[in-house]
Amino acid sequence: MRIVGLDIHRVFAEAVMLDEGKVIRLGRVGMTREHLDTFARTVLTHDDHVVVEATGNATAVADVLAPHVGRVVIAKPRQVRLIAEARIKTDVIDATVLARLYASGFLPEVWVPDAHTEALRRQVTRRMQIVRQRARLKTMIQSILHAHLMPQCPHADLIGPKGRVWLLAQPLPPDEVDAVARHLREHERLSEDLRVVEREIARDALANPDAKRLMTIPGIDMVVAVGLLAAVGPVTRFEAPDRLVSYLGLNPTVHQSGEGPPRHGRISKQGRTHARTMLVEAAWQAVRGPGPLRAFYERIARRRGVHIAAVAVARKLAVIIWHLLKKGEDYAWVRPALHARKLRDLELRSGQPARRGQRGPAYAYNLTRTRQEERRRGEQAELAYRRQTEGWTRRGPKAPTGAAKEERR
Incomplete structure (x- = not known):
């Protein structure tokens, strides 16, 4: 069985093959579906195992290579660094480390979700990003009010109907009034996007x-x-x-170390x-x-x-x-x-x-x-x-008694 390690970057991936203990450099592979598919069909076989480090596009790489090889493994990057930290670092060394760790059985793997779960993760991430962008817009509006010594909004929601009436009535400079209006329009657009994303998430939840x-x-x-x-x-x-x-x-x-308590x-x-x-x-x-x-x-x-x-x-x-x-x-x-x-x-x-x-x-x-x-x-x-739980107390180390106490002496 041959083991291929891929050190993935944005534009290319450095490929190294471990064959019967010998390290063979395969060169760089372009990070597109066409280049990866060509690399898999011309270089790899169905008995090869490919190891990649978990990155933003690692799942897509695994999907392209999986039909051409025996197995594709995605490694946990943090634990790989803890296991194989080196003073000299190159792409070839990183790819070789992945291959050697997998061959020795010490490679920490990442669970690869199915297509539906992966799509659901993307929807949840999109919702989180939209919520953060809306919160950022509110913070920007609050900073404008603070910079011009405006009083605190008397309503609970600054972007709500009553809050907007109060906000637009504040005596701000013309350029700041335009900035607030732009932020409010962007907030409305993001709110519509949020409703669309939540609609898809809700439909999935109803069926689950x-x-x-x-x-x-x-x-x-x-x-x-x-x-x-x-x-x-x-x-x-x-x-x-x-x-x-x-x-x-x-x-x-x-x-914990030695006989000391954890x-x-x-x-x-x-x-x-x-x-x-x-x-x-x-x-x-x-x-x-x-x-x-x-x-x-x-x-x-x-x-x-x-x-x-x-x-x-x-x-x-x-x-x-x-x-x-x-x-x-x-x-x-x-x-x-x-x-x-x-x-x-x-x-x-x-x-x-x-x-x-x-x-x-x-x-x-x-x-x-x-x-x-x-x-x-x-x-x-x-x-x-x-x-x-009324009589529960925090447990501590048991005091030695009897023979155990004499043994410690």
Whole structure:
């Protein structure tokens, strides 16, 4: 079996072949589909294995080469650097390192998603980019007001109908008035793009039972559910919930040497940053309502502070998500009326017509009695969790007793 390492750049890729322990330089390959296809048909065989480092176009490279070779492997770039850091660095050396690591069995691989999951990831990324651009425009408008000593907007949303009336009435210089108008027009255009992207995401969520299942958890809406599913892929990839927690970078770092006790530090922050951020935001929303998650949050917050407690709730959510997807069950403390309201909002976002004058499953959420009853059940679950954890204390190292104590002496 021959192993081919590709060090990918924007315009070309440096190719190296490892054949029976001998390194053969294959030269540079153009980073277009035509050049890659020609390289695969003329140089590679169906028994070859190709190794590339994870980059923005690594998946496309794998798609072109896969029909012509035995296997295409995408390596984790950060772990490859930790394993094979060298003082002398060239493209040939990098490609050779990839090939040798794969041949020795020490190459950390990246999971390659299927076409549907990859398309969903792109949609989630597009939505995130549009949201950031809109937030940047708001910041630019606020900076203009601040530069000219304008008072703070009395309305909650500066870009909303009332906020715009107030904004356009401020005595700004003519050039600043034109700049604000341009920012508002750009904000409207981005808002329309956001509705189009969210429509596609909502349609995918309606057809995905796992997305609806995740929305039974408080704090998780359509955006978070679809974003997590796109980042995680099939949950069967993870043998235990701790594997999913580690994949999302919510596991604490550990330092231990010799007989000393392990020291736990901050979370590792490995994996997909956007999925981890969404889970933390969902945690802040989940603890606002009654339930076991709020009791867990308050128990950690008293000892470690609110920010660490929010991250701990995010980790707890990741464990719950693993169990729900693995077992195919809904969240035990789901609020049915609230969940029906989420599903109705999902239908409206997907472009389904509004059924005015008709009482659907989401109508119960409009009844105060129903909402109070659901909150009461959540408060009972929260109280049960508090009673269960009331006597819990932080475990420390056990003190040696008896024979173990004599042995240490």
